Amino acid sequence: MMNLIIIGAGASGLAAASRLIERGLDPTKITILEAENRIGGRIFTVPHGSSVIEIGAQWVHGKEGNVVYPLAAAAGETWNDIFTLESTGHANDVNMAYTDGRKISQAQLKEFKKILESIYDDSKRELPQWKKSLGEYYENKYGELLDQGFLSSMDRMTAMDLLDWAQRAQNIEDGADDWKETYGVESLNYFVEEDYTTVWKRGYSVLFDILMKNVPKTSNGLKLSLSDRIKLNSPVNLIRWNSGQVQVVCSHQTYYADMVLVTCSLGVLKDRADKLFTPLLPEKKRRAIEALGYGTVNKIFLEFSKPWWTSEWGGVNFITDPAKATGEWEDRVLGFSTVRGQPNILIGWITGSAARQFETRSEAEVLLKCSALLRRAVGADFAYEEPTRMIRSLWQSNPYFCGSYSFRSKKSIEFDVCPSDLAEPVADSNGSLRLLFAGEATHDHRYSTVHAAVETGWREADRIMEFVKETKFSAKL
Numbered sequence: 001m002m003n004l005i006i007i008g009a010g011a012s013g014l015a016a017a018s019r020l021i022e023r024g025l026d027p028t029k030i031t032i033l034e035a036e037n038r039i040g041g042r043i044f045t046v047p048h049g050s051s052v053i054e055i056g057a058q059w060v061h062g063k064e065g066n067v068v069y070p071l072a073a074a075a076g077e078t079w080n081d082i083f084t085l086e087s088t089g090h091a092n093d094v095n096m097a098y099t100d101g102r103k104i105s106q107a108q109l110k111e112f113k114k115i116l117e118s119i120y121d122d123s124k125r126e127l128p129q130w131k132k133s134l135g136e137y138y139e140n141k142y143g144e145l146l147d148q149g150f151l152s153s154m155d156r157m158t159a160m161d162l163l164d165w166a167q168r169a170q171n172i173e174d175g176a177d178d179w180k181e182t183y184g185v186e187s188l189n190y191f192v193e194e195d196y197t198t199v200w201k202r203g204y205s206v207l208f209d210i211l212m213k214n215v216p217k218t219s220n221g222l223k224l225s226l227s228d229r230i231k232l233n234s235p236v237n238l239i240r241w242n243s244g245q246v247q248v249v250c251s252h253q254t255y256y257a258d259m260v261l262v263t264c265s266l267g268v269l270k271d272r273a274d275k276l277f278t279p280l281l282p283e284k285k286r287r288a289i290e291a292l293g294y295g296t297v298n299k300i301f302l303e304f305s306k307p308w309w310t311s312e313w314g315g316v317n318f319i320t321d322p323a324k325a326t327g328e329w330e331d332r333v334l335g336f337s338t339v340r341g342q343p344n345i346l347i348g349w350i351t352g353s354a355a356r357q358f359e360t361r362s363e364a365e366v367l368l369k370c371s372a373l374l375r376r377a378v379g380a381d382f383a384y385e386e387p388t389r390m391i392r393s394l395w396q397s398n399p400y401f402c403g404s405y406s407f408r409s410k411k412s413i414e415f416d417v418c419p420s421d422l423a424e425p426v427a428d429s430n431g432s433l434r435l436l437f438a439g440e441a442t443h444d445h446r447y448s449t450v451h452a453a454v455e456t457g458w459r460e461a462d463r464i465m466e467f468v469k470e471t472k473f474s475a476k477l
């Protein structure tokens, strides 16, 4: 009878396991090896006060075509009353200020937003013909519109500083270090449906309760929870896959399986696929691992003893005057904005190489510098008080993530590879299917999201069940 190891208890791994059990695979034939001391992966909901904070995924992006949305909605777990990306600095009631405290006026902000919206509208028509990066497209168009005198409320230098903020905001969506790394045409093949901003009432981790609820009784009548199949604190160090059963080596134990479903992030694969797999993975897959994009996005939560801001204030975004830039990570913090359900907390975002540098800095330094940024930006308007605590994500330096999420890079076009090359299963020299791949980065159109992760987990579960049906392996139903 076929047995399976799933590496990773994130959205894709747990979606695959629950689908397999729903389709009749004996749960005792599945082992899920998870490196961390928790399930969830890049979904990391932390209870805080009377609500939660999301260290990783937060939004259910889109309804149509999003496999997570109907699960969440049917369970009555969604909040749909949000129309902007609140908690990111995209909301309408968020101000902008230079890091030295100079303000951008509401008129300037309005003009800037208008010009960005017009570029975005044009991009739907023009990007299919654009053979360069998304960043080059935006910079080109913006330059043209400035030349035509589109921005009357500010000088060109201020306009360019605002564009730099737009790049940082775009990098949160793409996960890229620089918008010149994201391929323009491919950004159109990324499916972003309407209603981008649904959130979970009790946090994204409720998804796992929903996914795992349909665990059947085993044949001997005992109820077997899928959670019994998960081995936490079990990082996989080596996968030997080309001689009969696959050998999966953890520090304290070696496991054997007929098939292994790998759901490690693209960041983990980039970091050490060549050490993790013996023999090496096929050439095309290694090229996909090298060329598909994967970046760093981090969140910074500042907690205050009480809010010093008013209920109308949504936050402040930071722009950096290049003449006053320190060259340090703090030049690149996007801004701070309010967090639903957390009256004393503000959230900040940081991406790219600055986010990696930020991870190497002490908590004390981050707290001090973020507070200084905020004080300069808002101190004249409010009786600003120092934060009492900082909570942050460290997605890059955690060896089981090595970053945040994937994107379609220019390099992947040059290398002629796409996410489905990463998804391609691998057979051993006898032609037996041995390695399967799921996870957000293996989805051609919805990469970078939770719903991509879930869909790819289900995709591989279905592939396994088809294989089980067609071969000598029998699934104990």
Ligand SMILES: Cc1cc2nc3c(=O)[nH]c(=O)nc-3n(C[C@H](O)[C@H](O)[C@H](O)COP(=O)(O)OP(=O)(O)OC[C@H]3O[C@@H](n4cnc5c(N)ncnc54)[C@H](O)[C@@H]3O)c2cc1C
Binding pocket: 007, 008, 009, 010, 011, 012, 013, 033, 034, 035, 036, 039, 040, 041, 042, 043, 055, 056, 057, 058, 059, 060, 061, 234, 235, 236, 237, 263, 264, 265, 268, 297, 298, 299, 393, 395, 399, 400, 401, 403, 404, 405, 438, 439, 440, 441, 448, 449, 450, 451, 453
């Ligand atoms: C800051 C941030 C914000 C985000 N916001 C959103 C959002 O709003 N909406 C959205 O849809 N998506 C968002 N995402 C993306 C989303 O979280 C991911 O796309 C999704 O959770 C990925 O799931 P996965 O199963 O593919 O990978 P993962 O969640 O990374 O799961 C893989 C698992 O494998 C484990 N693992 C890795 N290496 C090993 C090893 N050697 N041995 C054993 N186990 C191993 C890891 O610990 C992990 O648990 C965000 C991500 C981040 C980081």
